[in-house]
Amino acid sequence: MSKREPYDEAELKAMVHRALNRRDFINRSAMAAGSLALGSALINACGGGKEAPKGGDTTAAVAAAGGAKQLHISNWPLYIDAKTVPDFEAATGIKTTYTEDVNDNNEFFAKIEEPLKRGQSIDRDIVVLTDWMAARMIRLGYLAPFDDSLFPNKANLVPGLRDVSFDPGRKYTIPWLSGMTGIGYNPKKTGRELTSINDIFDPKFKGKVTMLTEMRDTVGLVMLGQGKDPTTCTLDDAKAACAKIKQARVSGQVRKFTGNDYAADLAAGNIAVAIAWSGDIQGLAADNPDLRWVAPKEGAMLYSDNMMIPKTSTNIASAMAWMNYVYDPAHSAQIVTGAPYLSDVVGAGEALAKIDANLAKSELVNPPESLRARLHVFKALAEAEETQFNQLFQDAIGA
């Protein structure tokens, strides 16, 4: 048997990606250095910072409530702007380590499951995972409940997401951002505009296509292309979709099944078409301004990624301070400037219009009604059903 040291592929990919996004990286480091040196002194002197819009004062109060002044966050790549972390550190004095090491829900879950099962620390105070994985984390009892007294801005969550089936009242999880799954492509490589999901099966793109390892995204989108609705799909629909995916894999149409790492391949020009998350493409524009994301005419998938606190975290007060901070509409809008996804904070749209009027009109952050009508949420799967769907999908992708 081979004895290879265990490795952290997601982290490595994130590293490679950051290297690719050098401009962004330099920005980020400069900002961090600048705000650390000046920001905290200034803002402490001002006693909370009057430029911070509503919520600024409560954030400072929350931070004063005690707990270690440090915070470790794991999130997905391309999912934040460059200012939020240094601004938060300056406003609260909480030393924050923000790591982009979530590449895939299953992959990340596999890393944290064993320690959490044994009650050992995973060195993370907040992790960000998709709805269905959030449901599993709650079911397994791996999460610490929120301390709502430190989270007054929780009231800013959009009403439609306050009582989701897996977490009524949002006691354990709250959306970071929501996103859409559609088609990302490089018009230079495809030679034409893409509008349909079924364009990914065009033999012209053989070997230049990636799909996501996220079952609900890939299967959901392929179902839409077959005229089925993932919100109400049956096992037979899943079989049909998986058969199509398998055929595309065997024929060599699909080059890879990926997590967030499709982004690097798309930017490098190794692939022409990818099943892609809506906000990633803009983050790649620095490397490749041609890239485009489209919500196919048949429809796109909608999901939320949620912040949650592992039960072994010892910095719960800091974690609550972070959530309270990002649930301020102005702060949420700031995040969206770097990660053009859908904010679930009431008032973030208006706040964004003040920062960047063009972006606020983009369909990525503010989908028009015509697009909203085409968004689908994958149906909630019972445990046994989930196993069946997963087995079909694993077989289809040859894992």
Place this chain on the structure above:
Amino acid sequence: MAGIAAGGSRRSPFAPYLLVAPGVLWLLFFFVIPIATLGKTAVSAQGVPWYDGFARAYTSYGVHFFRSFRYALAATLAGLALGYPLAYVIAFRSGRLKNLLLGLVILPFFTTFLVRTFAWKTILNDSGPAVWLLVRLHILPEGGQLLNTTMGVVGGLTYNFLPFMILPIYVSLEKIDRRLTEAAQDLYSGPWASFRKVVLPLSMPGVFAGSLLTFIPATGDFINAELLGSPNQQMIGTVIQNQFLQVRDYPLAASLSFVLMAIITIGVLAYARVLGTEELA
């Protein structure tokens, strides 16, 4: 010497057992117990017969096993073709450069396996230098690719295990008494005949060891296929890793590990029979 002899007369009958105890304990803790645990996991699937994992190893994953052995064999042969001449040059022709050359062979180990394989992703990129060159030379068709192909995976395996091929062959070549080749030449053998009849047979232990050190880990490798292959190049190591870490079907993963171990053990025994182990370097 006297001391040892004197000690011998007082030697307790348990002494031999005490002497082997550390080795036996080591084997117990780091081999027998893990293997037994793995065995228990393999047969503890819920709701299916105990042999389900083993059955699926044949029905669902036969193709992955077969592919792994094919790729490992290709990487071993390629490693031999590249490694033997290099080891030969280092052992016989490098003069003062010998230590430098040996150092260069080992140099890649200063960075981790994973980072080196990642680097190949950049080199073999569709818009990278390797594809560019091969397309210009008309070896690859226009729009051809190396990354995410069988070539990519076998190339990665060859590269990663090449030092394990070179070093044992170098050691066995180095040990050869130079007077034997001189004798062969005195007996009117040309350079080719003295290589074929003297050097090659005497270096076989190195070839044997090098092939095993390449073939066995290459078969179980999961990083090259994952990074440099496409879904159609998944090797059994990738499947086992996936089953352990992503799908988390531990019984199936453990069964697959067992089958892989069994096949490799049988294969190595057969290979040893053919080439002989008593001369193993």
